[in-house]
Amino acid sequence: xxxxxxPPREPMPGPIEWLRENLFSSWGNAALTVLALAIIYWTVVxxxxxxxxDAAWTGTGRDDCLAYDGACWPFVMQRIGQIVYGFYxxxxxxxxxxxxxxxxxxxxxxxxxxxxGKRPVxxxxxxxxxxxxxxxxxxxxxLEHVPTTRWGGFMMTMIVAMxxxxxxxxxxxxLALGRRSDLPVVKGFSIAFIELWRGxxxxxxxxxxANMLPLFAGLSVNKVLSALIAVALxxxxxxxxxxxxxxxxxxKGQYEAANAMGLPYWQxxxxxxxxxxxxxxxxxxxxxFIGLLKDTSLISIIGLFDLLGIVQAGSTDPEWAAPNTxxxxxxxxxxxxxAMCFSMSRYAKHMEGVLAAGERR
Amino acid sequence: MSANGAAVEVVGLNKWxxxxxxxxxxxxxxxxxxxxxxxxxxxxxxxxxxxxINALERHEEGKVIVEGVELSDEVGQIEAVRRNVxxxxxxxxxxxxxxxxxxxxxxxxxxxxxxxxxxxxxxxxYLDRVHIPDQAKKYPGQLSGGQQQRVAIxxxxxxxxxxxxxxxxxxxxxxxxxxxxxxxxxxxxxTGMTMxxxxxxxxxxxxxxxxxxxxxxxxxVEVAPPQEFFTNPKSERTKEFLAQILH
Ligand SMILES: Nc1ncnc2c1ncn2[C@@H]1O[C@H](COP(=O)(O)OP(=O)(O)OP(=O)(O)O)[C@@H](O)[C@H]1O
Ligand SMILES: [Mg+2]
Numbered sequence: 240x241x242x243x244x245x246p247p248r249e250p251m252p253g254p255i256e257w258l259r260e261n262l263f264s265s266w267g268n269a270a271l272t273v274l275a276l277a278i279i280y281w282t283v284v285x286x287x288x289x290x291x292x293d294a295a296w297t298g299t300g301r302d303d304c305l306a307y308d309g310a311c312w313p314f315v316m317q318r319i320g321q322i323v324y325g326f327y328x329x330x331x332x333x334x335x336x337x338x339x340x341x342x343x344x345x346x347x348x349x350x351x352x353x354x355x356g357k358r359p360v361x362x363x364x365x366x367x368x369x370x371x372x373x374x375x376x377x378x379x380x381x382l383e384h385v386p387t388t389r390w391g392g393f394m395m396t397m398i399v400a401m402x403x404x405x406x407x408x409x410x411x412x413x414l415a416l417g418r419r420s421d422l423p424v425v426k427g428f429s430i431a432f433i434e435l436w437r438g439x440x441x442x443x444x445x446x447x448x449a450n451m452l453p454l455f456a457g458l459s460v461n462k463v464l465s466a467l468i469a470v471a472l473x474x475x476x477x478x479x480x481x482x483x484x485x486x487x488x489x490x491k492g493q494y495e496a497a498n499a500m501g502l503p504y505w506q507x508x509x510x511x512x513x514x515x516x517x518x519x520x521x522x523x524x525x526x527x528f529i530g531l532l533k534d535t536s537l538i539s540i541i542g543l544f545d546l547l548g549i550v551q552a553g554s555t556d557p558e559w560a561a562p563n564t565x566x567x568x569x570x571x572x573x574x575x576x577x578a579m580c581f582s583m584s585r586y587a588k589h590m591e592g593v594l595a596a597g598e599r600r
Numbered sequence: 601m602s603a604n605g606a607a608v609e610v611v612g613l614n615k616w617x618x619x620x621x622x623x624x625x626x627x628x629x630x631x632x633x634x635x636x637x638x639x640x641x642x643x644x645x646x647x648x649x650x651x652x653i654n655a656l657e658r659h660e661e662g663k664v665i666v667e668g669v670e671l672s673d674e675v676g677q678i679e680a681v682r683r684n685v686x687x688x689x690x691x692x693x694x695x696x697x698x699x700x701x702x703x704x705x706x707x708x709x710x711x712x713x714x715x716x717x718x719x720x721x722x723x724x725x726y727l728d729r730v731h732i733p734d735q736a737k738k739y740p741g742q743l744s745g746g747q748q749q750r751v752a753i754x755x756x757x758x759x760x761x762x763x764x765x766x767x768x769x770x771x772x773x774x775x776x777x778x779x780x781x782x783x784x785x786x787x788x789x790x791t792g793m794t795m796x797x798x799x800x801x802x803x804x805x806x807x808x809x810x811x812x813x814x815x816x817x818x819x820x821v822e823v824a825p826p827q828e829f830f831t832n833p834k835s836e837r838t839k840e841f842l843a844q845i846l847h
Contacts, residue, residue, distance in 0.1 A: 287606045492689060499756075500707035506711075515695075515697050
């Protein structure tokens with residue numbers, strides 16, 4: 240092989256030239272630049288003033304915030320325990336800490352590039368971790384029992400979102416495959432399931448699961464459990480449609496080549512069709528995950544307190560009720576949600592690149 | 601294997617697409633080690649016929665007997681037949697997310713349960729046979745059309761089938777790549793493989809085929825050894841077709 244030559248490098252533009260080329264190349268462009276700067280100025284400056292300059296930073300109650308025009312950060316700081324753990328017994332919070340730390344470590348292991356052993360760690364996180372985390376959080380086997388009615392806050396948000404994410408993808412894949420099945424019963428069931436769940440708002444589903452079932456069926460159901468099931472099935476229906484889109488984009492020749500080699504159905508799906516379909520559907524799958532994460536706040540409709548619910552409840556507490564308390568809480572929750580959703584979105588973007596590089600069409 | 605040694609036997613085959621009668625009373629017997637070229641105008645049912653042989657298309661009437669086993673609806677039986685019948689498609693149909701080597705080893709590993717190392721050894725042997733062992737670690741998208749089709753041939757061969765079906769393997773290729781694929785197929789024919797090829801490459805038919813089958817409108821119009829087929833066609837439709845294709 241001959242050594243490859245690099246293309247000649249363009250000279251780097253100076254900062255002035257860069258500005259002129261990119262922001263002020265024409266009168267129209269210049270006007271847009273100025274307009275954009277103005278919008279940034281009118282939004283960012285007041286926000287920074289409110290959130291930092293005029294904000295209360297220390298204190299123990301509403302009176303400490305009344306004196307300030309800006310955010311009431313002591314509320315978030317004083318209530319951080321509740322925001323993270325809900326009403327989980329203070330002396331037992333270490334159990335939640337362990338569950339969250341192991342979760343974070345597992346996620347980091349699985350997402351950071353060039354870390355070995357992703358397969359075994361992934362398998363453990365999907366099998367052993369949920370069971371272990373359940374017993375750790377709920378108690379039993381020597382640990383003090385903490386009823387699910389005390390669960391809440393960030394911990395609850397993570398439990399609902401993670402269960403939804405982990406359950407909805409495989410269920411959605413099965414439903415999507417079922418919808419394309421040749422077997423009328425399987426196909427009919429899949430279509431009915433998907434269309435039923437997609438046709439009903441999540442709020443209704445949650446409400447029915449928590450209130451109607453006990454009322455009509457006389458079942459006393461655990462609220463957290465029913466919320467978990469409702470969210471998982473609900474998002475599975477959406478996931479099924481996303482996966483179906485990916486499956487539909489796979490050329491018929493791929494199925495035929497797999498069949499012609501004598502690959503049985505499940506192997507053809509597992510090794511040939513699904514890897515390609517899921518890759519195509521990845522942006523939408525992550526979009527669904529993000530939607531699911533944000534939808535977890537709807538569980539407040541059945542009296543469960545997720546991250547948003549607990550902050551909302553706390554801000555109406557007379558101890559803290561001040562003009563800026565609720566706003567501060569919402570901003571804090573918004574930032575936390577945004578950080579989680581944005582990281583998911585960036586990671587998906589990164590994965591798309593990695594997968595595309597592997598395939599090099 | 602059936603008593604008369606036929607590798608593939610098609611008897612009174614009828615196939616409909618909805619109301620369209622795509623194959624009309626087609627009968628054809630292909631002996632073990634025989635090489636049959638199928639030609640005919642577009643839409644005459646050539647693809648449909650060979651796709652019935654590995655059950656990619658299901659037929660409504662008649663029999664398809666592969667190595668003595670009559671195709672039924674039973675999944676296990678169809679999969680068993682497909683293990684011994686390799687197929688090469690016009691559009692290659694390689695798996696774009698797998699490397700060339702993985703394309704070849706997948707079916708041997710999962711269908712025949714051959715250990716990975718052994719399957720790779722086998723795949724390399726066949727990639728070598730189609731003259732592209734150096735491309736094993738690449739992805740299909742990085743190869744030329746001719747190379748991709750040769751990978752497709754190697755992929756089918758790695759299953760060590762006794763019968764090979766080709767559906768216009770060179771039609772999607774640029775002229776300069778057709779030759780390399782045809783040469784590979786001639787070499788394969790020399791090993792004594794039973795081959796059914798849908799192709800319009802008449803040079804290939806002349807050198808390799810034991811018999812040429814001409815189809816039109818879902819029927820087999822004429823079957824003859826190449827020499828006779830090209831110099832002394834019997835039916836008018838064959839003459840017309842040959843006049844068109846040979847100018
Ligand atoms: N899946 C299908 N559904 C409906 N009609 C079909 C289908 N597949 C093939 N046909 C029809 O059956 C007839 C025979 O098709 P076939 O593909 O076997 O032709 P062919 O001889 O291979 O033609 P070509 O040289 O164009 O490949 C055509 O008229 C075609 O339109
Ligand atoms: Mg065809």
